[in-house]
Amino acid sequence: MSHSSGIPVAKELQEQFGEALSSNKIRFIKAQIREDAIHPVSCFDIAGTMTEDLDKIPSFLDAAEPSYILFRADDKDESGSNLWLLMCYVPDRSKVRDKMTYASSRSNLRLQLGSNRFSDEIFGTVAQDFNSKGFQAYESMKKADVPLTWTEQQAVQDKEGGVFIGGSGTAYIHGISFPVAKDAEQAIRNLLSGTTNYVQLAIDAENIVLACSRHIEPSELELQVPNDEPRFHFFSYDHVYENESIRSLIFVYSCPDGSGPTKSAPVRLRMLYSSSKANVEGIVTSMGGNVALKLEINQGNELSEGSLLSKLHPDKAEEKKAFSKPKGPSKGGKRLIRGDKKE
Numbered sequence: 001m002s003h004s005s006g007i008p009v010a011k012e013l014q015e016q017f018g019e020a021l022s023s024n025k026i027r028f029i030k031a032q033i034r035e036d037a038i039h040p041v042s043c044f045d046i047a048g049t050m051t052e053d054l055d056k057i058p059s060f061l062d063a064a065e066p067s068y069i070l071f072r073a074d075d076k077d078e079s080g081s082n083l084w085l086l087m088c089y090v091p092d093r094s095k096v097r098d099k100m101t102y103a104s105s106r107s108n109l110r111l112q113l114g115s116n117r118f119s120d121e122i123f124g125t126v127a128q129d130f131n132s133k134g135f136q137a138y139e140s141m142k143k144a145d146v147p148l149t150w151t152e153q154q155a156v157q158d159k160e161g162g163v164f165i166g167g168s169g170t171a172y173i174h175g176i177s178f179p180v181a182k183d184a185e186q187a188i189r190n191l192l193s194g195t196t197n198y199v200q201l202a203i204d205a206e207n208i209v210l211a212c213s214r215h216i217e218p219s220e221l222e223l224q225v226p227n228d229e230p231r232f233h234f235f236s237y238d239h240v241y242e243n244e245s246i247r248s249l250i251f252v253y254s255c256p257d258g259s260g261p262t263k264s265a266p267v268r269l270r271m272l273y274s275s276s277k278a279n280v281e282g283i284v285t286s287m288g289g290n291v292a293l294k295l296e297i298n299q300g301n302e303l304s305e306g307s308l309l310s311k312l313h314p315d316k317a318e319e320k321k322a323f324s325k326p327k328g329p330s331k332g333g334k335r336l337i338r339g340d341k342k343e
Contacts, residue, residue: 054071087123122135191234203276208276234251260301
């Protein structure tokens with residue numbers, strides 16, 4: 001099932017949508033994600049029939065920028081109020097991070113504006129998907145659909161909520177696979193060979209890039225974590241446990257949340273890193289590395305050596321001792337209790 005991004009609906013959009021519900025004058029509202037919230041951009045009053053006004057939508061859409069269209073349909077609910085269509089336009093030319101953000105924010109937009117207000121969600125990559133012909137094609141497809149099992153429904157939702165990278169024809173569901181810079185790959189090879197023991201990776205311009213690579217002491221690990229931006233960290237930890245020398249590869253995803261000395265990272269950046277975790281870990285595993293411990297932290301002080309050891313080698317649970325039942329009465333013959341002799 002597709003995950004929600006957590007991006008909120010701006011107060012301005014909530015107010016404008018509320019006005020549209022009460023005035024019955026507005027045909028559709030265009031909205032876009034700006035400054036980590038969904039804001040209204042423009043609106044169009046009812047000018048003709050639903051079919052005629054659907055044909056106005058493509059002129060409101062940009063060639064490379066995603067957007068939402070909240071469209072008043074002719075269908076009505078039980079109370080007599082018009083139902084709305086939630087249209088999500090994500091052009092192929094838009095940036096990967098925008099594709100991911102818009103696809104994963106649809107459910108949140110619908111929920112905050114009132115799920116009962118919307119009859120359908122329409123997802124498209126070209127402007128013509130939303131004109132009258134595109135809508136008719138959608139309606140025909142919907143009527144032709146045979147009932148799906150629950151599993152099939154989840155697969156469809158995941159496909160629509162995922163992100164298409166393009167180029168190779170591969171769809172990535174709930175994860176992004178960015179190209180890896182050559183120096184980042186070499187740094188991972190050096191880490192696995194033992195030349196260095198610490199590598200930090202970042203995302204820049206839709207590429208996995210090398211932030212730094214060096215040899216550090218375990219006590220220095222927490223000092224490598226930025227307080228204002230997410231990062232990926234790989235640390236090869238040499239230590240002794242139960243008289244045995246062990247080298248454990250630790251993968252850390254750090255994302256400041258605004259607590260303590262940290263500054264909360266922007267929502268889009270948090271989503272971008274969070275959706276890339278599995279693929280970044282895959283860089284190591286594809287080279288034969290084995291991650292012994294995976295951690296998600298907010299700030300560096302969560303990476304003390306004591307914390308690492310306790311997570312790598314948790315205390316063994318004490319074996320439960322069998323409950324000792326008290327011995328029952330003897331199964332021998334009855335004892336004769338003699339009373340005091342009477343004089």
